[in-house]
Amino acid sequence: MTAGYNTISLGTGRKEFNPKKPRPGIEHYISEAGKGVLEKIGGADNVDESVIGNFMAARFNKQANLPGFVPMIDEKLQWKPATSVEGACGSGGLSLMYGLRSVLAETADVVLTMGVEVQNTVKAIYGADILAGAGWYQKRKNGHAYFFPGQFSDRAGAYYEKYGFDRARKGMARWYANAIENARLDPTAQEHHNSNPDPYGTALKMKPNGAAFVDHLTVLDCSKVSDGASGIAICSEEGLARIGVDKKDAVEVMGWGQVIRNITNDPPDLVELTTIKKAAHEAMESAGVTIDQIGTIETHDCFSIAGILAVEGLGLAKRGEGADWVAEGNTSRDGYMPMNTTGGLIGWGHPTGATGVHQAVTIWQQLTGKAGDAQINISDDRPYGMTINMGGDDVTVVAVVYKRG
Amino acid sequence: MTYEERLQNVSVLGAAGKMGSGILLLTAVEMADLSLKPENKNKTFVLNAIDIDPAGLSGLMKYLRAQIRKIAEKKTVWLRKAYADREDLVENFDIIDEYIFDVLNVIRPGTAMEAAYKSNLIFEAVSENRALKVKLLRQIDENNENKPWYFTNTSSVPINLIEKEAGLEGRVLGFHFYNPPAVQKLVELITTEKTSEEAVSFAKEYARNLRKIIVPSNDHAGFIGNGHFMRDALHGLKEAEALAAEKNIPLHEAIYIINKVTQDYLVRPMGIFQLIDYVGIDVVQFILNVMDPFNPDEGLHHHLLDKMMEQGVKGGQYSSGAQKDGFLKYEKGRIVGIWDMDKQEYVDVEKFKGKCDEMMGSLPESRLSWKSIIRDKNKDDKLKKFFDDLKASNDLGAVLAIKYGKRSKEIGEKLVSDNVAAEVDHVNTVMLTGFYHAYGPVNNYFD
Numbered sequence: 001m002t003a004g005y006n007t008i009s010l011g012t013g014r015k016e017f018n019p020k021k022p023r024p025g026i027e028h029y030i031s032e033a034g035k036g037v038l039e040k041i042g043g044a045d046n047v048d049e050s051v052i053g054n055f056m057a058a059r060f061n062k063q064a065n066l067p068g069f070v071p072m073i074d075e076k077l078q079w080k081p082a083t084s085v086e087g088a089c090g091s092g093g094l095s096l097m098y099g100l101r102s103v104l105a106e107t108a109d110v111v112l113t114m115g116v117e118v119q120n121t122v123k124a125i126y127g128a129d130i131l132a133g134a135g136w137y138q139k140r141k142n143g144h145a146y147f148f149p150g151q152f153s154d155r156a157g158a159y160y161e162k163y164g165f166d167r168a169r170k171g172m173a174r175w176y177a178n179a180i181e182n183a184r185l186d187p188t189a190q191e192h193h194n195s196n197p198d199p200y201g202t203a204l205k206m207k208p209n210g211a212a213f214v215d216h217l218t219v220l221d222c223s224k225v226s227d228g229a230s231g232i233a234i235c236s237e238e239g240l241a242r243i244g245v246d247k248k249d250a251v252e253v254m255g256w257g258q259v260i261r262n263i264t265n266d267p268p269d270l271v272e273l274t275t276i277k278k279a280a281h282e283a284m285e286s287a288g289v290t291i292d293q294i295g296t297i298e299t300h301d302c303f304s305i306a307g308i309l310a311v312e313g314l315g316l317a318k319r320g321e322g323a324d325w326v327a328e329g330n331t332s333r334d335g336y337m338p339m340n341t342t343g344g345l346i347g348w349g350h351p352t353g354a355t356g357v358h359q360a361v362t363i364w365q366q367l368t369g370k371a372g373d374a375q376i377n378i379s380d381d382r383p384y385g386m387t388i389n390m391g392g393d394d395v396t397v398v399a400v401v402y403k404r405g
Numbered sequence: 406m407t408y409e410e411r412l413q414n415v416s417v418l419g420a421a422g423k424m425g426s427g428i429l430l431l432t433a434v435e436m437a438d439l440s441l442k443p444e445n446k447n448k449t450f451v452l453n454a455i456d457i458d459p460a461g462l463s464g465l466m467k468y469l470r471a472q473i474r475k476i477a478e479k480k481t482v483w484l485r486k487a488y489a490d491r492e493d494l495v496e497n498f499d500i501i502d503e504y505i506f507d508v509l510n511v512i513r514p515g516t517a518m519e520a521a522y523k524s525n526l527i528f529e530a531v532s533e534n535r536a537l538k539v540k541l542l543r544q545i546d547e548n549n550e551n552k553p554w555y556f557t558n559t560s561s562v563p564i565n566l567i568e569k570e571a572g573l574e575g576r577v578l579g580f581h582f583y584n585p586p587a588v589q590k591l592v593e594l595i596t597t598e599k600t601s602e603e604a605v606s607f608a609k610e611y612a613r614n615l616r617k618i619i620v621p622s623n624d625h626a627g628f629i630g631n632g633h634f635m636r637d638a639l640h641g642l643k644e645a646e647a648l649a650a651e652k653n654i655p656l657h658e659a660i661y662i663i664n665k666v667t668q669d670y671l672v673r674p675m676g677i678f679q680l681i682d683y684v685g686i687d688v689v690q691f692i693l694n695v696m697d698p699f700n701p702d703e704g705l706h707h708h709l710l711d712k713m714m715e716q717g718v719k720g721g722q723y724s725s726g727a728q729k730d731g732f733l734k735y736e737k738g739r740i741v742g743i744w745d746m747d748k749q750e751y752v753d754v755e756k757f758k759g760k761c762d763e764m765m766g767s768l769p770e771s772r773l774s775w776k777s778i779i780r781d782k783n784k785d786d787k788l789k790k791f792f793d794d795l796k797a798s799n800d801l802g803a804v805l806a807i808k809y810g811k812r813s814k815e816i817g818e819k820l821v822s823d824n825v826a827a828e829v830d831h832v833n834t835v836m837l838t839g840f841y842h843a844y845g846p847v848n849n850y851f852d
Contacts, residue, residue, distance in 0.1 A: 123478060125478045125481050125497050125501070126497060126498050128497060129496040129497050129498050132496070137495075140495050140496065141492065141495045144482070144485075145481040145482045145484075145485050145497055146482075211482075212482075213482075
């Protein structure tokens with residue numbers, strides 16, 4: 001993979017965001033991200049096919065048939081194949097998988113791989129309806145007004161009960177603070193302009209209030225509503241040679257795990273992200289690496305509790321000790337395992353269908369030394385990176401292991 | 406009659422007006438929320454929206470729909486519970502839409518006064534005209550067998566006069582919302598010697614359910630809110646005239662200066678002339694006319710208001726809520742001109758702003774904006790520092806501000822000594838919550 005590109009993640013927090021003024025539409029984001037990649041790979045002539053991950057343009061933007069927008073990026077993409085894929089917030093991960101499979105099937109050498117979501121078209125209270133589509137509609141009626149925060153609030157509540165409220169909140173507050181501190185270093189991040197001198201203190205002080213929001217999470221535990229798109233080129237070795245990109249400017253995909261869980265069942269264990277755990281371990285196994293060889297991870301922290309549970313699922317901390325491990329600073333940018341180094345979903349933003357691709361772009365940036373101010377040190381004995389992208393409540397998961405080229 | 410029974414048939418008079426529409430909105434929401442309770446499912450709730458203006462009623466329904474949506478969006482968590490038994494309502498969108506319909510469904514708009522003949526409770530929000538209020542309430546009472554209660558929104562007419570003249574013994578009280586009722590937290594509650602205890606306790610429960618703050622006021626024309634505002638406004642008018650004479654500057658420049666003193670130097674949400682425009686020059690004149698006979702020694706009257714009215718410049722608001730031009734001319738909420746009464750035209754502020762600002766002198770470093778201070782935890786310390794700095798200055802702006810602050814305090818204290826307000830706290834609460842001042846008029850900042 002190479003030539004990653006992110007638009008800004010637009011939404012509350014960005015200085016240029018004004019809910020009362022017109023904003024760019026989904027066309028703009030697809031176009032900007034696509035062009036951003038094409039510029040780095042010698043233009044559209046080099047692209048064999050394209051894929052777009054997207055969750056709910058059909059409702060957020062009243063728009064379907066997204067493959068038809070690909071030639072708008074560059075007219076040379078017309079009369080070539082294009083596809084869109086959907087797996088809720090895991091759509092971006094599915095987009096990566098589509099590109100990988102196409103290259104491995106030798107039907108393409110260069111796949112323009114994208115993800116996009118434009119969600120600020122509706123107020124959050126109606127956006128919650130749309131996003132609830134990531135769950136089973138038959139359970140919507142009894143769900144919370146803010147359906148997904150409600151689902152993960154239940155997980156957080158179970159975690160507090162089992163392992164202790166204060167411990168958990170400290171870990172979650174540190175998770176939030178890391179997200180903000182990392183996002184400040186990435187100019188495209190939604191929280192880039194956040195100037196709170198003490199994000200940890202703010203998050204720790206804020207208590208969940210079920211009357212106003214959900215019982216066990218505060219708004220700071222949640223990713224925000226975002227508009228954005230990301231793109232990256234997935235290439236075979238021949239493809240890489242064709243576009244004239246040196247291997248050192250690319251990352252090699254070493255393995256993956258793609259796992260789904262039955263959406264009509266409740267999660268088997270509220271304090272475990274079982275699907276994430278399976279997908280991540282499959283990815284490491286297929287890549288032939290162990291967790292201690294991985295230098296950085298992008299994980300799907302739509303909620304801070306999902307970050308904590310991923311840490312446990314990965315085996316970085318024992319069950320019930322993930323919050324402590326995070327609170328100790330192990331996932332901070334200078335910690336043992338830097339995670340979500342450009343802010344993750346809480347800090348960088350969560351344009352749902354784009355997130356899986358954004359994660360791959362961040363890993364590509366970090367492993368090839370292109371992360372700018374957000375760059376972390378990748379040591380030679382731990383040259384691998386991993387992304388974990390989740391759709392719904394631990395339903396549709398893609399984990400990918402990368403190595404610097 | 407229980408609280409619910411009382412609210413099963415209500416009328417709002419003047420429902421399409423600025424105050425009436427807000428009262429209607431809040432009452433309709435309260436009634437619809439009652440109707441959603443399981444024990445009330447089979448009861449009918451009726452709210453008559455009565456106004457003489459059919460076009461106004463049509464605009465009213467559009468206003469209500471938009472406002473109810475905003476209210477519903479803020480309480481969707483509760484609404485999902487209220488509609489839990491409705492299998493057909495699944496998404497927030499469905500539930501909010503249903504709620505909007507259910508609130509609107511309580512309301513019966515119309516121009517006929519007869520609709521009020523079956524009500525148990527009548528909110529009166531017609532124009533500030535004592536004879537009109539008395540006539541309407543008398544007419545309803547003669548035709549209504551329920552012995553209804555009357556909650557009048559008058560901001561100035563003594564309630565005991567309405568009670569006596571309309572023959573409503575014990576069944577009327579002043580329930581004075583602030584503009585706009587949907588936003589402002591304050592309600593002044595005015596009772597007469599005869600007002601029934603039952604009506605008062607109902608009024609308190611109703612205010613609590615609407616999340617309003619009640620301040621009791623004695624039954625003196627103008628009550629606490631206008632009692633302060635009107636005298637404060639008269640001081641502004643007098644100061645502007647005196648300043649023009651003393652400095653030999655045109656009156657419109659003096660108006661600019663006093664407006665700026667009352668906003669920037671006194672850290673208020675708007676200057677006194679802007680506030681007069683906001684309320685409406687006609688309304689201010691009307692209220693003063695109501696108050697004047699009850700306070701014969703004070704001369705509650707100003708010839709500049711008469712002159713503005715003669716020249717047809719009245720301020721107030723368009724039905725959209727946009728500000729009409731008055732003493733000041735507005736563009737997108739910004740002050741761009743001041744009315745010149747001699748030439749009868751607006752003079753561009755830019756033409757004299759520099760000169761006037763220089764005359765006033767610059768604000769001290771400790772200057773505060775109303776917006777930044779209103780929620781500041783160290784408000785008191787910061788205000789004290791700023792006003793101390795003003796006191797230490799001989800600049801014209803500072804001197805006028807200190808004088809104004811002192812006068813404002815004097816007005817507040819007089820409301821207590823005249824027995825309009827029972828205590829200083831009531832005066833301060835009214836100015837803090839009804840006028841959004843950052844500090845109460847009775848303070849030690851200017852001593």
